[in-house]
Amino acid sequence: MLSSRASSSVSTKLPTRRAAGIRSISRLVQRTANNAGSKRRSPAAAVATRDDAIARNRIPIQSASTTLQQVRTQYSSLIDPGSASKGGGIAGSRAPWQAEENIDIQKVTQTAIIHELTQQQTRTIEQVVPWFLNTMPPAYFRQVPESFRLDHIKAVSAIRDANMDLYLNLQSHLPDGRLVLTFIRPGTQPGLLLQMVKDLPWNHFQGGDEYLPLSRVQVFSALDESMSLNMFVYGDEQAEPFDVTVAGARILEYADEVLESDVPDEIPSELFEREGLIDYMKKCSENYITRSDPRRFMQQRMIFERVSGTEGTAVHVEPSQVDDVTDHYWVDVAIANSLPQVALEHTSRLLFLHNFDVFRSHLDVVSDGENGNVTLLRMLVAPVDPSAVDDASIELLKRELKRAKWLDPQTMDLIFDKYPWLGVKRGEIITAFCSLLHPVMAKENALAYSKANIFDTVTNERYIAYASAIADLFLNRFYPKGPMSDDELEEQSEQLRHAIDSDIEDTVASELLLKMIDIVKYTYRTNIYMNDRYSLGLRLDPRIMTVEGEDKELPYGIVFAHGRRFNAYHVRFRDISRGGMRLVTPPNAEQFALESAHQYDECYGLAFAQQLKNKDIPEGGSKAVNLINVNDLSPAGKNFVMRKSVKAFTDTILDLVVDTEETKQRRIDYLGKKEMLYLGPDEQVIPEDI
Secondary structure (H helix, E strand, O other), X not given: OOOHHHXXXXXXXOOHHHHHHHHHHHHHHHHHHHHHHHHHHOHHHHHHHHHHHHHOOOOOOOOHHHHHHHHHHHOHHHOOHHHHOOOOOOOOXXXXXXXXOHHHHHHHHHHHHHHHHHHHHHHHHHHHHHHHHHHOOHHHHHHOOHXXXXXHHHHHHHHHHOOOOOOEEEEEEOOOXXXXXXXXXXXXXXXXXXXXXXXXOOOOEEOOOEEOOEEEEEEEEOOOOOEEEEEEEEOOOOOOOOOHHHHXXXXXXXXXXXXXXXXXXXXXXXXXXXXXXXXXXXXOOHHHHHOOOHHHHHHHHHHHHHHOOOOOEEEEEEEEEEOOEEEEEEEEEEEEOOOHHHHHHHHHHHHHHOOEEEEEEEEEEEEOHHHOEEEEEEEEEEEOOHHHOOHHHHHHHHHHHHHHOOOOHHHHHHHHHHOHHHOHHHHHHXXXXXXXXXXXXXXXXXXXXXXXXXXXXXXOOOOHHHHHHHHHHHHHHOOOOOOOOHHHHHHHHXXXXXXXXXXXXXXXXXXXXXHHHHHHHOEEEEOOOOOOOOOEEEEEOHHHHOOOOOOOOOOOEEEEEEEOOEEEEEEEOOOXXXXXXXXXXXXXXXXXXXXXXXXXXXXXXXXXXXXXXXXOOOOEEEEXXXXXXXXXXXXXHHHHHHHHHHHHXXXXXXXXXXXXXXXXXXXXXXXXXXXXXXXXXOOOOOHHHO
16 A cells, blocks of 8 residues: 555655546545445445346455555556656556446456467367377277267367366267267377276166166277277167168178189188178167278178177187288177176286287177177287287287186286286186185185185285196196196196295195195096186096095085186086086175185085985986175176076086087096086076076
8 A cells, every 4th residue: 555655755746637646546545445444344235245246247346455456456557667666656547448446357357368268278279170180090080970079179178278188088978878988098008998998987877777888989099199089888779770781881892892802711701692791780780880891890790600699709810000000910809798898808908918009999799689799899909019929929819818708807817917927727727726725625724714815825926936836737737739647747746745845834825735736636627728618617536625534425526617706516426416506696795705615515415415315216416506706796797697607607517528529639538437417407597597
């Protein structure tokens, strides 16, 4: 505030007009202060003034000190530069067009800020649009509708304008109501798609309890590798009638050209025939048909036919060249009756494990009639180290992609996150052995040998090398091209036992590892080397399930299966036995662990009771108990997992007892005789399972 002394001094030195100006400002300042004071003395009036300003979408008048400062700022042009440096001096007068009221001044300020921000955003958009159009791949503009492209440009512009990293999630809807989640992330580093898939929600519901499945995925990487833009579509596409000959005209034309050509093609010629091709296109969505490259469409039809009517997985890998860039591969995967989101996550994890970077990806779901549906994945990938890729590594990738659908989550965490060097087979053997150990070791000490403690101990960093060596022992014992003899098994087993005894002081750890060696010894058959198996199966010598001091009749045979979210036993007391299969689905993790400890004894008891019932007939008694982990699953998810567990267990039994060309080549048999097993329905088995 100007002091009275300074005002008096200035008024004696300035001309009359300037003195008059000073007096006007002084009166304005005093009047403003008085008005502010009156507002403080009249709260009701102050509230009324503020509410009126808010109603007119303006900022309310502030305190008296703020108002006086604004007055000084408004009239700063009247201060004489020479006198201002000494604390005072006014020159000239207020322009006639300047706002007098404080609230009008604030309105002008708001307008100026809005104008400045608008201009700044315009400049940013002018920079982003050309960059976006030049850096996104051509497939993006072919497959993404214009309205979504504009949303993406606006979102990227806003992030760039705020000088932030390109990290954002967008949520929108297609005209038919399907939900679209768009994830934009900076860079294109390996594992980025996997992280996005892990971030996807599972709880999208529409109209109550109707779950929205993931039905389409589009993955794009900027050509300058500055960002990744992935779109995830939830909900089934509305099946409105459309003419497949019109929607698929390009595909039909391509098929005709291939049939007329003499150039051989890896795709069977019958798949190009018009009538069958039209029937197949009727199973597909219009969007999938119209946006597919003809050769890509036919390639995926080929692997679709391989899994149609089954629960299997088909994989095709071929080199590709995109924009003159070498060392790229197209990976096509067809997965029957799998949740699309699970299929995408498993495939992404395996590609990451094998050091492949995903540049582009598409997911579509095609109906397979009464058998369900088939999830089709197509990914453009490039190895992090091209020199490390050869035919053997590609074949290994294909085998493990086929296994991914049936791998237990515990196995996947072990081999993908904790110890990637283990590989799928070793990881599956270790988790299966841990599950098999639980009902046996829990009889000795339920606390020390709890389900969680067994797995944590065996997979501890201190002991994982021994667990891996035992898995190798198992693999070598049943290697189809050169299985390990009994003498070799005994020699290498003794070496492992000696190493464990001399190196490990922890009694719990050493007992578990030694028991794992015994499992190798007491296994007669396994399907570990069969290409399309659904779970890992072991035909066991019943002595492996006994504990010291136990006086019980030994069963004739035991089959154990370990698969995705389930462990199952089949126990029989004669070569030819009859009995049913029951499904056990504990409601939580704690109850699941308790049931796991007693699963074998329950199966044994039920089979033995059936044996007593059948004492007067030729067939003996048997029983199968399938313990399924449905923890944290919705009712629909629980039913889905139960049905898959029944299929996987029964298919595994067939792997172990049926003689086929594949089993003769890939299954080593130390039992030495054929077997037949009979299964009937029991608790929670439904007609669909039979």
